[in-house]
Amino acid sequence: MREERVFIVGAGPVGLVAAASLVRAGVPATVFEAGGDLSEESRASTFHPPTLDMLDTLGAAAPLIAQGLKAPKFQYRTKSHGLLAEFDFGIIADATAHPFRVQSEQSKLTRILLDQLREHPDFEIAFNSPVRGVTQDDASVTVTFERNGRIETRSARWLIGADGASSSVRRALGIAFEGFTWPERLLVVSTPFDFHAVIAGLTAVNYVADPERWHFLLQIPGLWRVMFLVKENESDEQARTREFAIALMAGVVPGISHYEIAHTTLYKVHQRVAKTFRLGRAFLAGDAAHINNPLGGMGMNGGIHDAINLTERLAALWHGKADDADLDRYDRQRRLVTLEAIQAQTIANKQNLESPDPAFRESLRTIQSDAHRTYDYLLRVSMIASLRRAAELG
Numbered sequence: 001m002r003e004e005r006v007f008i009v010g011a012g013p014v015g016l017v018a019a020a021s022l023v024r025a026g027v028p029a030t031v032f033e034a035g036g037d038l039s040e041e042s043r044a045s046t047f048h049p050p051t052l053d054m055l056d057t058l059g060a061a062a063p064l065i066a067q068g069l070k071a072p073k074f075q076y077r078t079k080s081h082g083l084l085a086e087f088d089f090g091i092i093a094d095a096t097a098h099p100f101r102v103q104s105e106q107s108k109l110t111r112i113l114l115d116q117l118r119e120h121p122d123f124e125i126a127f128n129s130p131v132r133g134v135t136q137d138d139a140s141v142t143v144t145f146e147r148n149g150r151i152e153t154r155s156a157r158w159l160i161g162a163d164g165a166s167s168s169v170r171r172a173l174g175i176a177f178e179g180f181t182w183p184e185r186l187l188v189v190s191t192p193f194d195f196h197a198v199i200a201g202l203t204a205v206n207y208v209a210d211p212e213r214w215h216f217l218l219q220i221p222g223l224w225r226v227m228f229l230v231k232e233n234e235s236d237e238q239a240r241t242r243e244f245a246i247a248l249m250a251g252v253v254p255g256i257s258h259y260e261i262a263h264t265t266l267y268k269v270h271q272r273v274a275k276t277f278r279l280g281r282a283f284l285a286g287d288a289a290h291i292n293n294p295l296g297g298m299g300m301n302g303g304i305h306d307a308i309n310l311t312e313r314l315a316a317l318w319h320g321k322a323d324d325a326d327l328d329r330y331d332r333q334r335r336l337v338t339l340e341a342i343q344a345q346t347i348a349n350k351q352n353l354e355s356p357d358p359a360f361r362e363s364l365r366t367i368q369s370d371a372h373r374t375y376d377y378l379l380r381v382s383m384i385a386s387l388r389r390a391a392e393l394g
């Protein structure tokens with residue numbers, strides 16, 4: 001029997017934003033989560049200005065800001081030339097109510113959202129419930145999930161697959177995940193070391209270009225995360241050793257090599273986009289729909305933008321204010337900006353940081369020397385431009 005609800009698979013930042021947005025609009029939502037609790041994994045740590053604007057409408061921006069660091073500025077540096085450029089989101093204060101990034105782990109956001117949703121009568125969450133299959137007909141979509149060692153099924157009006165990069169929903173729907181995996185990997189080293197004390201004028205977000213080995217330095221409350229590229233000829237085994245992390249850290253500040261290392265994580269890096277974000281009554285959002293390298297912090301942010309775009313359409317349809325054709329706009333808008341803006345920008349960000357060519361340094365100088373260019377550039381890196389582009393697509 002069809003339940004009058006929207007099913008969401010995955011209680012990551014994208015699934016819980018989708019749930020919060022639906023419930024707020026009076027649409028009952030059920031989240032199926034494979035894990036026994038919310039993930040603790042240390043992943044995204046940057047929330048962009050328009051994402052904060054969206055979270056504000058859900059009542060989640062203020063508690064997130066309270067637990068994070070406000071980062072109004074970011075820098076580009078090189079190992080050999082020092083500071084190349086500094087940009088200030090204050091310049092786009094007319095385009096956002098939050099002219100800064102917030103540096104905070106994504107696991108803080110998921111906890112804030114779940115705490116707010118938990119007691120709501122229209123919200124339900126099923127932990128320890130991995131979804132194994134999805135089928136649909138004209139009237140409903142059915143999920144098959146595992147619970148206490150038994151297979152169960154439930155049907156609803158709509159389904160959002162927000163179950164991450166290896167999405168079971170995407171696989172069950174037979175949607176291709178097109179793109180490529182970089183041969184290099186990414187090593188994230190977290191340390192309580194205070195880089196402000198040794199690098200004058202450092203901001204909380206800093207990208208350090210270098211043709212040999214770039215890195216970026218991101219501050220979150222209590223820790224700095226230093227992300228390095230692991231080269232194609234360096235093995236995973238080698239990259240997981242303490243010696244490897246210590247050797248890379250020794251290249252960050254000349255003369256400093258003894259860091260306390262809180263933890264290290266090695267990641268594969270992909271650039272992939274699902275062939276479609278909609279199949280009948282089922283949708284893909286977040287990492288289930290697209291994945292990219294973390295340069296520019298666009299993965300989770302883009303996923304939250306998907307969740308808001310989609311749930312506003314579903315809520316309008318639910319209340320008789322839109323028709324089914326409007327749901328196709330979700331795929332049209334979000335898939336195109338994912339390809340045009342997020343994929344293109346993150347690939348360019350990586351290439352710029354590792355290029356020996358001075359063109360990138362010169363382009364930063366050109367942008368900084370012109371107020372209009374700086375304004376447009378900040379709209380682009382803050383992802384406001386991609387949201388405007390999506391809206392133009394109609």
Ligand SMILES: Cc1cc2nc3c(=O)[nH]c(=O)nc-3n(C[C@H](O)[C@H](O)[C@H](O)COP(=O)(O)OP(=O)(O)OC[C@H]3O[C@@H](n4cnc5c(N)ncnc54)[C@H](O)[C@@H]3O)c2cc1C
Pocket residue numbers: 009010011012013014015032033034035039042043044045046047106129130131132162163164165167168169188267285286287288294296297298299300301302303
């Ligand atoms: C090192 C690193 C740094 C990053 N930094 C940034 C950043 O600064 N800014 C940014 O925007 N992005 C960043 N990202 C990307 C970001 O972490 C992801 O884009 C984000 O987690 C996507 O959220 P999601 O909710 O779509 O998926 P996930 O966070 O992967 O959540 C998916 C959820 O679905 C659950 N699940 C999986 N399969 C099933 C199933 N079959 N049934 C039920 N539940 C299931 C999982 O347990 C999980 O809870 C970074 C990523 C990495 C690796």
